[in-house]
Amino acid sequence: GAVVSQHPSWVICKSGTSVKIECRSLDFQATTMFWYRQFPKQSLMLMATSNEGSKATYEQGVEKDKFLINHASLTLSTLTVTSAHPEDSSFYICSAPAQGADTQYFGPGTRLTVL
Amino acid sequence: QKEVEQDPGPLSVPEGAIVSLNCTYSNSAFQYFMWYRQYSRKGPELLMYTYSSGNKEDGRFTAQVDKSSKYISLFIRDSQPSDSATYLCAVVQGAQKLVFGQGTRLTINP
Numbered sequence: 001g002a003v004v005s006q007h008p009s010w011v012i013c014k015s016g017t018s019v020k021i022e023c024r025s026l027d028f029q030a031t032t033m034f035w036y037r038q039f040p041k042q043s044l045m046l047m048a049t050s051n052e053g054s055k056a057t058y059e060q061g062v063e064k065d066k067f068l069i070n071h072a073s074l075t076l077s078t079l080t081v082t083s084a085h086p087e088d089s090s091f092y093i094c095s096a097p098a099q100g101a102d103t104q105y106f107g108p109g110t111r112l113t114v115l
Numbered sequence: 116q117k118e119v120e121q122d123p124g125p126l127s128v129p130e131g132a133i134v135s136l137n138c139t140y141s142n143s144a145f146q147y148f149m150w151y152r153q154y155s156r157k158g159p160e161l162l163m164y165t166y167s168s169g170n171k172e173d174g175r176f177t178a179q180v181d182k183s184s185k186y187i188s189l190f191i192r193d194s195q196p197s198d199s200a201t202y203l204c205a206v207v208q209g210a211q212k213l214v215f216g217q218g219t220r221l222t223i224n225p
Contacts, residue, residue, distance in 0.1 A: 006158075032211060041123075043203060043215045044159070093158050097211045103149060104213060106158035 002028050002098040006107035013084055014115055021079045021110045023050075023094030029074035030096035034104070035067075038091040050077040050094075084114040116141055121204055121216025130225050134191040138204035138216045141185065147207035148180050150189045152200045153218070159203060163189065194223045 003026040013019050023033055031052045036044040048069055049057040056069035068080040081088055091111050095104040121138045128134055136150075147166045151159035163178035165171045171178045179188040187204055204216040 004158075034212070041220075043121075043217045044213075046212060046214075049212065091156070095213070103161055103164050104211065105161065106151075108158045109156070111156065 002026075002096070002105040004094065004096050004105050004107040006092075006094060006110050008110060009108060010111045010113075012113045012115065015085050016083055018080055018082045019084055019112060021081070021092055021094075021112075023077045023079070023096070023107055025075045025096045025105075028096075028098050030077075030098075031074060033071060033077040033094055033096045035069065035077075035079050036093045036095065038093060038109075040091075044093060047079075050079075052077075081112065084112070086114045088112065089114045118142060118208070118214050119204060119206055119216040122219055123217045125220040125222060127222040127224060128194060130194060130196060130223055132194050132223075134189075134194050134198070134221060134223075136189040136191075136202050136204075136219050136221070138187045139185055140187070140206050142206075143182070143185060145206040145208070148178070148187050149205045149207075149213070150176075150178055150187075151203045151205060151215075153203060154200045162202075196223045196225050199223045 005024045007022045033050040035047045038044045047062045050069045050071040052071045058064045071077040093109040095106045097104045119140050150163040153159045168182045175192045177190040199222045201218045203218045205213045208214050
C-alpha cells in the first residue's frame with residue numbers, strides 16, 4: 001500500500017514558539033492532503049484540507065492564522081503551529097488519498113507537547 | 116446528531132471470540148465506508164473499504180454494510196491479542212473528506 005511519513009514523530013516545545021510538522025507521500029503523488037488532530041481517547045477531527053499550489057481549506061472553528069498549511073509540492077505538505085500553547089498539545093496526523101483510489105493512507109502521527 | 120455514531124466501548128473479549136463492531140450514519144448520501152485500526156500512539160491503518168451493501172471478507176475480517184438502515188459493521192473472527200486496538204469506522208463525505216466515528220477500544224484477553 002501507499003506510504004505516508006511524518007516528521008518529527010514527537011516534539012516538545014515551549015509556549016509561544018512555533019512548530020513545523022512535515023507530511024510526505026513517499027511512493028505516490030498527492031495533490032490533496034488532510035490534517036487531523038486527535039486528543040487522547042478521542043477520534044480524529046479534520047482540521048484542514050491541504051491543496052497543492054493553492055490555499056488550504058480549513059474546517060469550521062480551526063484558526064487558519066494559527067495553523068499554517070503549505071503544500072509546496074506533490075509529495076509534501078507542512079503544518080506550522082504558530083505561537084503554540086499548552087492547549088495545542090495533541091496528536092497531529094496527516095493523510096493522503098492514493099491516486100485513483102477512494103481510500104486514504106495515514107501518516108504515523110506527530111505528538112506535540114507544549115510546555 | 117453526529118454524522119457517524121460509534122460506541123466507544125471499551126470492549127473486552129477472550130481470545131478466539133468473534134468480535135462485532137458497529138456504526139450508524141445519518142446521511143444516506145454517503146457511499147464509501149471504511150474501517151481503520153489504530154494502535155496506541157500510531158496513525159490509523161486501513162483495514163477494510165467497501166462501497167456497496169453486503170459483506171466483504173478479508174481473512175479474519177468481514178465488513179458489512181446495510182444502506183437501508185445506515186448501519187455498518189466489522190466482524191473479527193478468531194480474535195487474537197494482537198487485534199487489541201481502537202477501531203474507527205469512517206465514511207467519505209465528499210471531496211475525499213473522511214468523517215470518523217468515535218472509535219471503539221477493543222481488548223482481546225489471552
